[in-house]
Amino acid sequence: MSQAVADAAKKPATSDPWQQVNDVVIRIATPNGSGSQSANNALMRSIFTMGVPVSSKNLFPSNIQGLPTWFTIRANEHGWQSARNRTDLCIAMNPQTAAEDIAELQPGTMLICRESLKALVKRDDLVVYVVPFNKIVNTVCDETRLRKMVINMIYVGVVAHLLGIEFDEVEKAIHWQFAKKVKAAQLNTQAARAGYDYAVANLEAQTRFVLKRSKAAEGKILLEGNQATALGMVFGGLTFASWYPITPSSSVCEYLTGYMDKFRRDPDGKNTYVILQAEDELAAIGMVLGASWAGARSFTATSGPGISLMAEMAGLSYFAEVPAVVVDVQRMGPSTGLPTRTCQGDISKAYYLSHGDCKHILLMPGNMKECYEFAMESLELAEQFQTIVFLMTDLDLGMNKWLSDNFEYPSKPISRGKVLSAHDLSQNGTFARYKDVDGDGIPYRTVPGTDHPGAAFFTRGTGHTETAAYSEKAEAWQKNIDRLARKFDTAREKVPQPIVKNESGAEIGIIAYGSTDAAVVETRHILEHEHGVKTAYLRLRALPVGKTVQEFCGSYKKILIVEQNRDAQVAGILKSEYPELAPRFTSILHYNGLPIDADTLVAKILPQAGK
Amino acid sequence: MSSTVAAPPAKAPKTNRLGLTMKEYQGAESTLCAGCGHDAITSSIIKAFYDLGVPPHMVAKLSGIGCSSKTTNYFLNGSHGFNTVHGRMATIATGANMANRHLVNIGVSGDGDTASIGLGHFCHMVRRNVHVVYLIENNGCYGLTKGQASATADKGTVMKSGITIQSQPVDLCALAIEMGCGFVARSFSGDTQQVRTLIKAAVAHTGTAVIDIVSPCVTFNNHEGSTKSQVYARDHEEPLHEMDFIPHYENISVDYEPGTAKVVKMHDGSHITLKKLEVDYDSHDRLRALELLSHARNENLFYTGLVYFNPDIKPLDEHMNLIDEPLAQLPESRVRPSQEAFASIMKTFA
Structure with a gap:
């Protein structure tokens, strides 16, 4: 350690003009599968239970064991949750990446590294804490096998001391983490304690980054988007799910399985649902259509490659008007792409999925609460519109832990849409499956098993008349396809509407959607407070768009459409909807697989504001 | 009918045990080629469902794409039908069965639909033992696209186009047995008696029932050199047994010579009788099959x-530990957990 660094580390804890309270980004580099997840979660949770808003990004490889993983914890009093491209405290545990991890750090960053990696620190502008992890773990644990598992817990203790996390909270977090595994909890607590004690005895406290008890995260919850989506399905009255494992969507159905098993049994122990793991995505969506056609509320969860496979069935759902919900936890494509990286690259594919003239409803949640609420809403809309509905989340939302307001128990009763019962049929007399009775393009349907001689009809993907009879007649075809377009237009004002923040006098209006929201919110704050640039903001929450979007686009000179894809997919859709407004559109695009961050966004927007 | 009525009643149409006429089991007029084997099977389906007295509204007719898949429109007008996409009917059947386990599912597929594009789904449906009667109207060719060879065309047969088949055929019966199917049958569309009996037994069976029926394509695969032609099938058919089906609501009275027939009891109380013919055959022996x-x-x-x-x-x-009522019909109180449940879940995130 150079003298300067050593001095910096030993600087007394006096008033520091650069001090940041409850604003720190911690980056932990470990090999995949080394048990670091428990340590990282415990560290994160101990900050959360101090009332400090916290969130995390897990950057992991498409691999089970051995490849590098980076876990970033961001604590921020304002509740900013988007990725940052800076690190304040780096914990280098992985020999594979340590040299690069260290080289990337900005001057002044704190670095905790293993003794064995000390030689890799060849710069003197960092605040370095060398910790003899191996020596410490030996004092905690005799078994070699267990040492590997608990060694990471030591840095939790070290960080707790350096940043001022109360050790009580660390201990509670570890016990929460290991829940019923008492022995594991004890051993891990000992490891964290050993790290903490070592830090107290050997490392000088620093004053640059400090965590203090706060009320900012009080009453909030911490969870992953895939959990929230699964919960929405549970409370949305889902009865059938079929899925095929694919990163990053698998945990939607795994969480769902856990919740359903616990909360969706009759008193006699029988299930009020079915979850089936299918042989592929073709089957998953096929089963969903079959179940849905027979009257069950159904969904599947997948990611890009699965969406590609589901294309044909999406057209069947659209054209034969069979409800279906598909959750697309987007990952980076094309092809196998980067299975463990995020993007918003499936928007136009999902919007137009299948051959012929097809357009679908897409819901685009921007946070945890919306993952939950839109999951319920997707089930409602699919049945009300008798069509396929896509719930477009992404890896960043789905697999990372986000802070959220508490969810609310659903206030709306479940509505199954225009389904005629045997009783309705006796009252109405006639029933024409594809007739636009109400002028909204949405016809009435019946489900198999309806005990009325007039209930049955023939569902088909081929041309059909209002009464569901096969037809190749030009007029019948066009009439039907025009009605489907009318139905789609009805959806414009029925889907979740955009959230608009108008700003009088602003020249720039930003449009974004999904996980990008977190970065946009922070970006607007930075633009206004650090650069004096005020911007308006429309957060799109669904497709198709309606008049709110049109009005917004017409209200600002420059519309910046921020997306995490290369081809400006939503911009393309908006241009085709509003060609007259297209000259105002400029796309701000981010597509390297990492979640979009405010720093990048600010840098891209400033030139648009003439700065 | 009661014989105490003095005057003979006006000629009332014949009805089944539900009081329904044969007409109520019919469908739209077939648009297939005259003489198509599929139409004979359609007639057998109509007769079988009429005979059994299955309530039409409780039947789900499912199909994929192809000539065979069109036929679900030609029977049971009073039933919901779903003509889906090519090769995926098995998946639709799986979903429909889970949504409403009381529906009688009849899937009609072809050799292209099942043995080529849908082979994987077929295997997995059988493996899961989805409750469905699965008919393959097997003509060894793609009729609707004008006679290309299918995967069930036997090796060495000559297609109408002159192409000789070089690949091994897919034997859907052997495959079904391999996948654990509990009801596997083969028949010929021209053997209407056998087809009808097999369909009845298949409806009574609990689980997937596969019936692979050679059903000649009179337009594209009915020539010499085809093993799926009318003449070839008629001349080569060798029944393993003479089969009869006695539904659960009828008394069984079988008087065969000892050792000449087997009586098999089904789960719903129905019986199948298998009268021995030339081949000494035991349908219960998987390896023998x-x-x-x-x-x-x-x-x-x-x-x-x-x-x-x-x-x-x-x-x-049954594997799914399902409630008896159809999932499709559960009220909100059964499918939305309580406020307390919600609160307990929220606590885990705090």
């Missing part, structure tokens, strides 16, 4: 009848 099929393929023999039967394989809906 596979051996028979292998032999038939090697020697170009056409055995028909109930190739394999095992009523004791649990169907998918």
Whole structure:
């Protein structure tokens, strides 16, 4: 350690003009599968239970064991949750990446590294804490096998001391983490304690980054988007799910399985649902259509490659008007792409999925609460519109832990849409499956098993008349396809509407959607407070768009459409909807697989504001 | 009908045990080629469902794409039908069965639909033992796209286009047995008596019932050199047994010579009787069944009848620990957990 660094580390804890309270980004580099997840979660949770808003990004490889993983914890009093491209405290545990991890750090960053990696620190502008992890773990644990598992817990203790996390909270977090595994909890607590004690005895406290008890995260919850989506399905009255494992969507159905098993049994122990793991995505969506056609509320969860496979069935759902919900936890494509990286690259594919003239409803949640609420809403809309509905989340939302307001128990009763019962049929007399009775393009349907001689009809993907009879007649075809377009237009004002923040006098209006929201919110704050640039903001929450979007686009000179894809997919859709407004559109695009961050966004927007 | 009525009643149409006429089991007029084997099977389906007295509203007719898949429109007008996409009907059937386990699912598929594009789904449906009667109207060719060879065309047969088949055929019966199917049959569309009996037994079976029916394509695959032609099938059919079906609501009275017939009891109380013919065959013997099929393929023999039967394989809906009522019809109170449940989940995130 150079003298300067050593001095910096030993600087007394006096008033520091650069001090940041409850604003720190911690980056932990470990090999995949080394048990670091428990340590990282415990560290994160101990900050959360101090009332400090916290969130995390897990950057992991498409691999089970051995490849590098980076876990970033961001604590921020304002509740900013988007990725940052800076690190304040780096914990280098992985020999594979340590040299690069260290080289990337900005001057002044704190670095905790293993003794064995000390030689890799060849710069003197960092605040370095060398910790003899191996020596410490030996004092905690005799078994070699267990040492590997608990060694990471030591840095939790070290960080707790350096940043001022109360050790009580660390201990509670570890016990929460290991829940019923008492022995594991004890051993891990000992490891964290050993790290903490070592830090107290050997490392000088620093004053640059400090965590203090706060009320900012009080009453909030911490969870992953895939959990929230699964919960929405549970409370949305889902009865059938079929899925095929694919990163990053698998945990939607795994969480769902856990919740359903616990909360969706009759008193006699029988299930009020079915979850089936299918042989592929073709089957998953096929089963969903079959179940849905027979009257069950159904969904599947997948990611890009699965969406590609589901294309044909999406057209069947659209054209034969069979409800279906598909959750697309987007990952980076094309092809196998980067299975463990995020993007918003499936928007136009999902919007137009299948051959012929097809357009679908897409819901685009921007946070945890919306993952939950839109999951319920997707089930409602699919049945009300008798069509396929896509719930477009992404890896960043789905697999990372986000802070959220508490969810609310659903206030709306479940509505199954225009389904005629045997009783309705006796009252109405006639029933024409594809007739636009109400002028909204949405016809009435019946489900198999309806005990009325007039209930049955023939569902088909081929041309059909209002009464569901096969037809190749030009007029019948066009009439039907025009009605489907009318139905789609009805959806414009029925889907979740955009959230608009108008700003009088602003020249720039930003449009974004999904996980990008977190970065946009922070970006607007930075633009206004650090650069004096005020911007308006429309957060799109669904497709198709309606008049709110049109009005917004017409209200600002420059519309910046921020997306995490290369081809400006939503911009393309908006241009085709509003060609007259297209000259105002400029796309701000981010597509390297990492979640979009405010720093990048600010840098891209400033030139648009003439700065 | 009661004989105490003095005057003979006006000629009332014949009805089944539900009081329904045969007309109520019919469908739209067929648009297939005149003489198509599929139409004969359609008639057998109508007759079987009429005879059994299955309530039409409780039947789900499912199909994929192809000539065979069109036929679900030609029977049981009073039932919901779903003509889906090519090769995926097995998946639709799986979903429909889970949504409402009381529906009688009849899936009609073809050799292209099942043995080529849908082969994977077929295997997985059988493996799961989805409760469905699965008919393959097997003509060894793609009729709707004008006669291309299908994967069930036997090796060495000459297609109408002049192409000689070089690949091994897919034997859907052998495959079904391999996948654990408890009801596997082969038949010939022209053997209407056998087809009808097999369909009835298949409806009574709990789980997947596969019936592979050679159903000649009179337009594209009815020539000499085809093993799926009318003449070839008629001349080569060798029934494994003479089969009869006694539904659960009828008393069984069988008087065969000892050792000449087997009576098989089904889970719903129905019975199948299998009267011994020339081949000494036991439908319960899985290895014997596979051996028979292998032999038939090697020697170009056409055995028909109930190739394999095992009523004791649990169907998918039983594995799922399902409630008895259809999932499709559960009220909100049964499908939305309580406020307390919600609160307990929220606590885990705090």
